[in-house]
Amino acid sequence: MYVIIAGAGKVGWNLARELIQKGHEVTLIESDRIRYQTVEQELEHNVRYGDASELWVLEGAGISRADMVIAVTGDDEDNILICQVAREKYMVERVIARVNNPRNRQWFELLGIKPHVSATDLILRLIEHEVPEYGMVHLLDLPEEQLEIIEFLLDERSPVTGRQVGDLELPEGTLVISVLREGQGFVPGPDTVLEAGDEVLTVLHPQAEEELKAYFTSDGEPA
Amino acid sequence: MFVLIVGAGRVGSSLARAMLADGHEVSCLDEDPEAQARLAVGLDGTWEDNGGQFTVGTALEIEALEAAGIDRADAFVAATDGDNTNIVVAQIAKRRFDVPTVIARILDPYRAEWYEQQGMRTICPTRVAIDMLCSEVRAAAVKAGAPGPGVDAEDADEPEGGGG
Numbered sequence: 001m002y003v004i005i006a007g008a009g010k011v012g013w014n015l016a017r018e019l020i021q022k023g024h025e026v027t028l029i030e031s032d033r034i035r036y037q038t039v040e041q042e043l044e045h046n047v048r049y050g051d052a053s054e055l056w057v058l059e060g061a062g063i064s065r066a067d068m069v070i071a072v073t074g075d076d077e078d079n080i081l082i083c084q085v086a087r088e089k090y091m092v093e094r095v096i097a098r099v100n101n102p103r104n105r106q107w108f109e110l111l112g113i114k115p116h117v118s119a120t121d122l123i124l125r126l127i128e129h130e131v132p133e134y135g136m137v138h139l140l141d142l143p144e145e146q147l148e149i150i151e152f153l154l155d156e157r158s159p160v161t162g163r164q165v166g167d168l169e170l171p172e173g174t175l176v177i178s179v180l181r182e183g184q185g186f187v188p189g190p191d192t193v194l195e196a197g198d199e200v201l202t203v204l205h206p207q208a209e210e211e212l213k214a215y216f217t218s219d220g221e222p223a
Numbered sequence: 224m225f226v227l228i229v230g231a232g233r234v235g236s237s238l239a240r241a242m243l244a245d246g247h248e249v250s251c252l253d254e255d256p257e258a259q260a261r262l263a264v265g266l267d268g269t270w271e272d273n274g275g276q277f278t279v280g281t282a283l284e285i286e287a288l289e290a291a292g293i294d295r296a297d298a299f300v301a302a303t304d305g306d307n308t309n310i311v312v313a314q315i316a317k318r319r320f321d322v323p324t325v326i327a328r329i330l331d332p333y334r335a336e337w338y339e340q341q342g343m344r345t346i347c348p349t350r351v352a353i354d355m356l357c358s359e360v361r362a363a364a365v366k367a368g369a370p371g372p373g374v375d376a377e378d379a380d381e382p383e384g385g386g387g
Contacts, residue, residue, distance in 0.1 A: 055333045077307040
């Protein structure tokens with residue numbers, strides 16, 4: 001696969017190195033001369049100097065034969081533009097954009113740039129995982145597909161603790177898919193009894209989130 | 224008419240004053256608070272005294288765009304110093320806020336040409352300068368009696384005339 005990466009910051013550089021190690025052909029484009037020289041010492045001909053939002057720079061990198069363009073510069077407007085021209089002018093099938101400011105995510109969506117990745121959101125997600133609020137962690141959100149996977153940490157006060165999975169009156173469109181108990185994960189049967197300390201993975205429609213939260217956690221009411 | 228201009232640098236601020244003088248309602252958005260002083264150059268009193276509006280904020284901030292009145296803008300001009308910012312905010316004005324007239328200043332002729340083909344109204348000052356300079360230099364060549372191979376002296380002042 002031929003991949004063009006715009007922006008040789010920490011993300012772009014490491015991504016390029018990983019993809020090259022996996023045997024892909026990679027061109028990394030960096031507009032800061034000093035940064036370019038630093039990265040070029042390691043990646044050599046795989047890195048080019050230039051502004052990736054200049055069309056002739058993209059053309060020089062061979063964008064018309066690229067299988068994927070990844071825009072990970074520190075500037076959201078640049079990332080939007082690079083992905084937009086990659087897809088609409090050069091017919092690149094797959095683009096991935098980095099969102100620097102989560103508040104700009106709406107503009108990526110408005111202009112049809114997807115998928116987009118926000119490091120801030122990912123870190124927020126990790127924080128949520130480390131410091132669960134209301135004993136609930138979002139593991140996966142698929143807004144397009146209207147699907148979420150949420151993990152609930154049960155304690156003694158959870159309404160479902162001590163009950164059999166088969167007896168739960170779950171909201172429509174929700175499902176318990178897995179239980180983690182003492183470090184071991186398993187798919188629960190209808191007769192599995194939920195215990196305090198269990199981490200219960202559920203798949204659900206986003207609209208059912210509040211109802212499910214009230215059902216699984218001891219303090220479903222926001223603090 | 225209500226005109227919203229994003230980016231009050233040399234171009235944006237001069238355009239703003241000209242539209243205000245024409246009797247339009249003009250609102251400017253710029254991330255630099257100092258831009259307010261630039262808007263008042265040559266005016267009696269401040270920009271606001273003369274009826275203009277000014278909002279501090281960046282082009283992609285939805286609250287700033289709304290505070291500057293994008294919801295009721297009849298015309299929107301993207302004139303920041305960043306081509307990509309202008310291209311993105313012009314599309315926001317068109318697609319999200321349905322502003323009837325949206326114009327983007329794009330310095331890079333190549334990007335301007337492609338977005339123009341996609342239906343964006345663009346102004347490319349670089350293209351204008353290139354065309355004018357070509358025509359001046361060609362006129363000088365004709366004057367020097369050396370229009371260049373393949374150039375018909377009669378057509379030498381046409382911007383697209385000849386090659387070589």
